[in-house]
Each structure stands twice: as C-alpha cells, then as structure tokens.
Amino acid sequence: MILLISMCSDKLHELEFVKPIENVVGKCLVRHYKNFTLKDIEKADKVIISGTSLKDDFFLKELERFNWIRDYAKPVLGICAGMQIISLIFRGKLRKKKEIGYYRENFVKEFLSLKDEHEVYHLHNNYVSLPKDFIKFTDSKIPQAIKHNSKNIYGVLFHPEVRNSKLIEEFLNLV
Amino acid sequence: MKLGVLFSGGKDSVYAAYLAKKNKHELSCLISIHSENKGSYMFHTPNISKTKKQSEVMNIPLIIQKTSGEKEIELKDLEEAISKAKLKYKIQGVVTGAIQSVYQSTRIQKICDKLGLECFNPLWQIDEEEYLKMLIKDKFKTILVGVFAYPFDEFWLGKEINSKFLKEIKLFNEKYQIHVAGEGGEFETFVLDCPLFSNSLKIKNKKILKEGENSFRMEVEL
Numbered sequence: 546m547i548l549l550i551s552m553c554s555d556k557l558h559e560l561e562f563v564k565p566i567e568n569v570v571g572k573c574l575v576r577h578y579k580n581f582t583l584k585d586i587e588k589a590d591k592v593i594i595s596g597t598s599l600k601d602d603f604f605l606k607e608l609e610r611f612n613w614i615r616d617y618a619k620p621v622l623g624i625c626a627g628m629q630i631i632s633l634i635f636r637g638k639l640r641k642k643k644e645i646g647y648y649r650e651n652f653v654k655e656f657l658s659l660k661d662e663h664e665v666y667h668l669h670n671n672y673v674s675l676p677k678d679f680i681k682f683t684d685s686k687i688p689q690a691i692k693h694n695s696k697n698i699y700g701v702l703f704h705p706e707v708r709n710s711k712l713i714e715e716f717l718n719l720v
Numbered sequence: 721m722k723l724g725v726l727f728s729g730g731k732d733s734v735y736a737a738y739l740a741k742k743n744k745h746e747l748s749c750l751i752s753i754h755s756e757n758k759g760s761y762m763f764h765t766p767n768i769s770k771t772k773k774q775s776e777v778m779n780i781p782l783i784i785q786k787t788s789g790e791k792e793i794e795l796k797d798l799e800e801a802i803s804k805a806k807l808k809y810k811i812q813g814v815v816t817g818a819i820q821s822v823y824q825s826t827r828i829q830k831i832c833d834k835l836g837l838e839c840f841n842p843l844w845q846i847d848e849e850e851y852l853k854m855l856i857k858d859k860f861k862t863i864l865v866g867v868f869a870y871p872f873d874e875f876w877l878g879k880e881i882n883s884k885f886l887k888e889i890k891l892f893n894e895k896y897q898i899h900v901a902g903e904g905g906e907f908e909t910f911v912l913d914c915p916l917f918s919n920s921l922k923i924k925n926k927k928i929l930k931e932g933e934n935s936f937r938m939e940v941e942l
Contacts, residue, residue: 555721557743557815557840565845599829600838645833646826666822668829706845707822 547573547717548589550581552597552604552626563595565706566624569713578610586613591620591717594627596704599645599668601626608633620697622716625669628691628700632673635693642672642687650703656682656690657699657715665689665703672702721812721838722748724805726798726828727782729771731855731862731881732817732843732901734911737778738858739842740815741916748809750775750782751801757789770910770921773942777917781809799831806835813838819846820903848900852886859915866908870934871896877928877938881909910940 547570551563567575570593576585578594586592594611597604604626614621614634623631633639644667652660659682672687679700682690691700697719705712725737727750737747752771775782785801787794805811814832818825818841825841832839843851855862862881867873871892879885892898898906913920925941 555743555838555840557740557745557842560739560842560846561840561844568845568847598838598840599833643833645829647822 546589548585548592549573549575550594551575551577552595554601554603558598562597566593566595569706569710578604594623594630596625596627599670620719623700625702625704628702629671629673631698631700632676635676637673637676639671639673643670650683650685650689652682653684654682657712659712665709666707667703669702722746722810723813723815724748724811725750726814726816727752727771728768729774730909731911732819734914735855736815736817736842738914738916740840747780748811749805750780751805752782752784753798754784754786755789755794770942773921777919795827802831802835813840815840817843819843851901852881856882860911861913862909862911864907865910866937868935869898869906872934874928874936877936
C-alpha cells in the first residue's frame, strides 16, 4: 500500500497537487500531513509526500511531524514541498529561489527514468541546500533531484505529475 | 477565502468555480477577458459577451476587460483586471479552469504571485473522461458553441455534453486523437445551466459562422 501525504493547507488545492499524483499511483491511502499516524507509516510499503501552492509554506512550521523519515527504511519520494521537508529533516538549509513554469534540467545520472535533458514543471519559492549523505542528479546550481546515499529516499523540486509521470511510476516499481 | 474566477463561460471556468464554492470558498467576482484575437493561447473567445447573462443568474459581479489579444499585451490586461478585482472586491485568490496548459497556468501563477494572491487550478491534470462524467453527474447543461478540428462539422454546434456525447467523443479520440475535453482547442463550450445558476439560460436566437473547412462557431442570443 502506498501512503500519499497531502501538504496542502487548503482542501481545494488537493485537487491540483494531490489528485494528479493519486491518478498516477492508483489505489492508495491519502492522508493530510496533520492527520497521518505512525501506524499509517509503518503499514505503508512506500510513501509519497506531495507539493502545495506557491503561497502555502505553513508546513515549514511543522517539520517535527516528519522526523520519522530519518530512520525510515522503506522508499520515500518527496515532491517540491515534500523534497524540501526531506532535505530539512536531514539538515539542509532553506534558501530563496523562485521558479515558475517549464525549465530544462540536465540529468547527469539516470534518476527514476529521467536522464539527459528534460523539461520539468517548477512551482516553488524556496529550495533546500543538498544535505550531507545525499547526492544530486542534475548539473544545476540548486538541487533539483536528489537521493540518499544508502536509502531509497528521493526528492524532486519540480512536479513530475505534470508531464513526467513516468518518474512516479518508476518510483512505484522500486523493489 | 474571497476568490475571483477567471471566467470564459465555458465548462472549465464554470466547473472550477463550482468546485471552489463546494470547498467553502466565496466567489466574489467573475473576471472575463474579451480578446479581439480569436487565436489567443490565453483566452477563449466564443460567446464571452454572454458571460454577463451568466453572472446575472449566478448573482456574482462581473469585471470585463478588453484586450487586443497580442501576446504580451493580453497578459498586462489580465493583470490589470485581476488588480481591479483585488481592489474592488478584496479577493485573496484567483480560481482558473486550467487543465493541461502549462503556458496558461504559468502566466497566471506569475501574475497571482506578483499581486500576492493565491492561485487555484482545481481541474489541473484531471482525467478528461472522469471530468466529463463529473460535469454530467453534477447537472451541468453545457453545449458546444465552436468546433475547430476534423471531423467536426456545423451539426455538432448546440450539442449537449451528456452520456451520448461522451460515447461519441471517445470514438473521436480513438480514431482522430480529439481530446475528450477539447483541451487541444478542438471545441469550445458554453454553460446554460448548473447548480451555481438561479435559473437556466435559454437560447432565443443563434447564428452559425463558418471559419474554415472544419471550423464553425455558433453565436447565441440569450
């Protein structure tokens, strides 16, 4: 079972940032970040943490809800806000950088099916510096796609549910 | 939250408004852009002057902004219209009917960001078949008012989006790659009735205009 964690403060935004991921994943357990339990996390085979709107950064005040990621052994994928959370939990630093719309990113190593140049959809005000124990997969200045050195913990600053859904499918195929 | 709806009168903007209301938001005003450029990538043009009638039956004020429709000018005009809505109706966010167009949504996101407004796109990346089924289930009376691709002809104008239409459009999708929700600009729609309307709009007169081999518009008088 996949646990999909919604990072949206407003229910209406879930149609924009959570539902499109759910459409790729299929049957899954969707929980808001204020409502999931440790039992949900234990039961899940994999966890996906969604993004949210440009103005919605309330999650930054509630990072302690995600401390479990540090010791989690199963695969996790953080999308936009989700990636920022993962990086902050592993002690990266929050920095300002606004990117809206399509950007070309060069994947120097294959990352969940993406390699070489790809157009990706960005919608964020911030990014987080690369934490220790993580590697980045693009040659961009800021980390756009990262993975933990030894665990299956992935993060993307862009939104793969917009025209790059095969990235999510590849994550679902991880053994 | 007080929201302004980017409103063309077609299924996408009306259904986006419906979802916003359903999620307890206040629809403070409708914002319609009247573009003189019929090929605009940003705004749908047919029957947009009829949005006034829709705003009346929705009992929501309407801001109309005219634009020449040239690429960058229409964005400035859109920004001006949203600024007016912010000033006059104290909106805190904008809701749009964007489904797939990164071009549209990027530009609207940037304008909202500049003006300090939330941006809601409740139809973003929606499954098109599921979407049409939702429209039908939620009692939207939506008709085709423009067709712009092979194999459509003038006989499609005025057809209602119902389960029969869904079957036909799915066949067109399989055979001619027509997008089921018309996202590729294959057809344009107009909403005559929905749960946001106090009463149904009736067509008094209609005029069909041929614009090309498989390109027809229907102008309606309500």
